[in-house]
Amino acid sequence: MSKFLLTLAYHGAGFCGFQVQKQQRSIQSTMQDAIEQIYGERLPVVGCSRTDAGVHARDYKLTFVTDQSHPCIQLQRIPMALNAALPSDIAVLDAEEVPLDFHVRHDVYEKEYEYLIHDGPIRSPFYTDTVYHYKHRLDAEKLNAAAQAFLGTHDFRGFMAAGSDIGDTVRTVHSVRVFRSNDGLIHIRISANGFLYNMVRIIVGTLLAVAEGRIDSDSLSSVIDSGDRTRAGITVPAHGLYLNRVEFLRKEK
Amino acid sequence: MSKFLLTLAYHGAGFCGFQVQKQQRSIQSTMQDAIEQIYGERLPVVGCSRTDAGVHARDYKLTFVTDQSHPCIQLQRIPMALNAALPSDIAVLDAEEVPLDFHVRHDVYEKEYEYLIHDGPIRSPFYTDTVYHYKHRLDAEKLNAAAQAFLGTHDFRGFMAAGSDIGDTVRTVHSVRVFRSNDGLIHIRISANGFLYNMVRIIVGTLLAVAEGRIDSDSLSSVIDSGDRTRAGITVPAHGLYLNRVEFLRKEK
Numbered sequence: 001m002s003k004f005l006l007t008l009a010y011h012g013a014g015f016c017g018f019q020v021q022k023q024q025r026s027i028q029s030t031m032q033d034a035i036e037q038i039y040g041e042r043l044p045v046v047g048c049s050r051t052d053a054g055v056h057a058r059d060y061k062l063t064f065v066t067d068q069s070h071p072c073i074q075l076q077r078i079p080m081a082l083n084a085a086l087p088s089d090i091a092v093l094d095a096e097e098v099p100l101d102f103h104v105r106h107d108v109y110e111k112e113y114e115y116l117i118h119d120g121p122i123r124s125p126f127y128t129d130t131v132y133h134y135k136h137r138l139d140a141e142k143l144n145a146a147a148q149a150f151l152g153t154h155d156f157r158g159f160m161a162a163g164s165d166i167g168d169t170v171r172t173v174h175s176v177r178v179f180r181s182n183d184g185l186i187h188i189r190i191s192a193n194g195f196l197y198n199m200v201r202i203i204v205g206t207l208l209a210v211a212e213g214r215i216d217s218d219s220l221s222s223v224i225d226s227g228d229r230t231r232a233g234i235t236v237p238a239h240g241l242y243l244n245r246v247e248f249l250r251k252e253k
Numbered sequence: 254m255s256k257f258l259l260t261l262a263y264h265g266a267g268f269c270g271f272q273v274q275k276q277q278r279s280i281q282s283t284m285q286d287a288i289e290q291i292y293g294e295r296l297p298v299v300g301c302s303r304t305d306a307g308v309h310a311r312d313y314k315l316t317f318v319t320d321q322s323h324p325c326i327q328l329q330r331i332p333m334a335l336n337a338a339l340p341s342d343i344a345v346l347d348a349e350e351v352p353l354d355f356h357v358r359h360d361v362y363e364k365e366y367e368y369l370i371h372d373g374p375i376r377s378p379f380y381t382d383t384v385y386h387y388k389h390r391l392d393a394e395k396l397n398a399a400a401q402a403f404l405g406t407h408d409f410r411g412f413m414a415a416g417s418d419i420g421d422t423v424r425t426v427h428s429v430r431v432f433r434s435n436d437g438l439i440h441i442r443i444s445a446n447g448f449l450y451n452m453v454r455i456i457v458g459t460l461l462a463v464a465e466g467r468i469d470s471d472s473l474s475s476v477i478d479s480g481d482r483t484r485a486g487i488t489v490p491a492h493g494l495y496l497n498r499v500e501f502l503r504k505e506k
Contacts, residue, residue: 009378011378011379011381080375083375088378088381089378091377091378093375121333122332122333122345123341123344124262125262125263125264125341125342125343126262126309126383128264128341128342130379182435183436
């Protein structure tokens with residue numbers, strides 16, 4: 001029996017998210033279809049997180065187990081073989097063998113998400129489903145300073161989609177950085193030991209409320225501490241969000 | 254009577270090119286639809302070039318004339334008004350009034366095209382219809398040195414799609430530059446006083462033949478001078494190509 005860890009990238013526009021949903025195109029079913037083509041059997045896959053419809057990934061992690069004692073395909077050829085079977089909006093970047101007791105969710109040490117914003121009066125035809133269009137100019141340095149309020153360990157229940165049934169809402173943000181890149185886009189990059197449902201999108205919406213003066217940057221800490229969803233900002237759209245990086249405690253076999 | 258010059262950007266994937274074609278979505282008909290919504294009459298538009306299906310533009314120029322003596326819309330509000338009427342894969346970036354005898358093709362002094370290549374073994378889901386995927390690693394500096402053979406005035410009939418019925422095939426290349434940008438993509442940027450049909454795509458295909466050792470960089474000048482289409486490289490796909498910049502001799506009213 002062998003467990004394989006795949007690194008994926010995908011463009012979220014054409015997917016309903018990771019999880020199988022009836023009549024919809026999911027990452028899970030798309031990957032199971034491709035693996036079935038290569039391995040000749042339908043194998044369950046486990047993903048590192050449920051991403052929403054429209055959310056993209058540059059570094060998504062997924063595992064599957066095969067009991068083929070002599071895998072029909074060499075490890076280093078797995079990405080090429082799967083990519084030949086996959087549609088153009090998803091690709092396998094890497095494959096490695098991991099211990100059978102490795103768990104792609106439980107063994108996560110850190111995840112990083114990135115949110116992209118094109119800030120200017122006129123929308124770009126090239127960013128329709130990959131970058132959020134915000135009509136007003138943003139001050140990246142000012143937002144970066146304000147964003148540091150999210151650093152550290154907080155109860156983030158005010159930054160979670162209503163109706164989530166997660167018990168423990170405490171998360172530790174390891175780093176948060178807002179900057180403008182060479183291509184003119186605003187990047188909001190946040191790493192943490194874990195994220196609540198919609199947490200990044202609500203943090204970004206809250207930073208936009210700071211930019212608009214609707215939340216004072218000095219009161220951001222009290223907005224976080226209040227645990228009150230109504231004091232935070234809106235949930236910005238999914239299509240600007242990227243799962244950027246996933247780090248594990250250990251994965252060596 | 255007033256003549257307006259519009260600057261457009263568009264994502265070429267959903268268009269059959271500039272020119273109206275039956276049953277297809279063209280830049281020309283899309284713009285005429287939007288202008289009709291704003292001005293209340295169907296006005297002919299003239300474009301700076303026929304672009305092919307799939308080719309993108311960051312700076313496309315187009316003119317239209319209205320005899321409304323008091324235009325119903327202020328000049329600076331034209332982009333916003335048209336963008337509200339346009340689909341998400343095309344946008345008006347700017348509008349200005351030009352003399353009635355200004356011609357958006359005849360008065361062009363220089364055009365710049367850019368071709369984007371993602372060079373690496375694994376395709377990216379984010380570049381499917383915006384960047385050409387080339388499986389082998391390229392040496393940007395070596396290609397840049399070779400590409401200088403295209404500089405200056407040449408008869409480019411060997412770099413023109415078969416069946417083109419253009420009489421004068423002499424063009425002057427003002428600059429050509431191959432470089433790798435921060436995002437890791439190869440950019441091939443060429444400016445000239447004009448381009449033959451498929452000229453940029455055949456130049457890029459020829460540079461790839463140089464990279465593969467199928468054309469010696471020292472013999473590139475003789476390939477150009479031969480005027481022999483069969484000695485040049487392939488025509489690379491349309492979806493990596495961008496109309497980047499258009500300069501006019503004069504356009505002040």
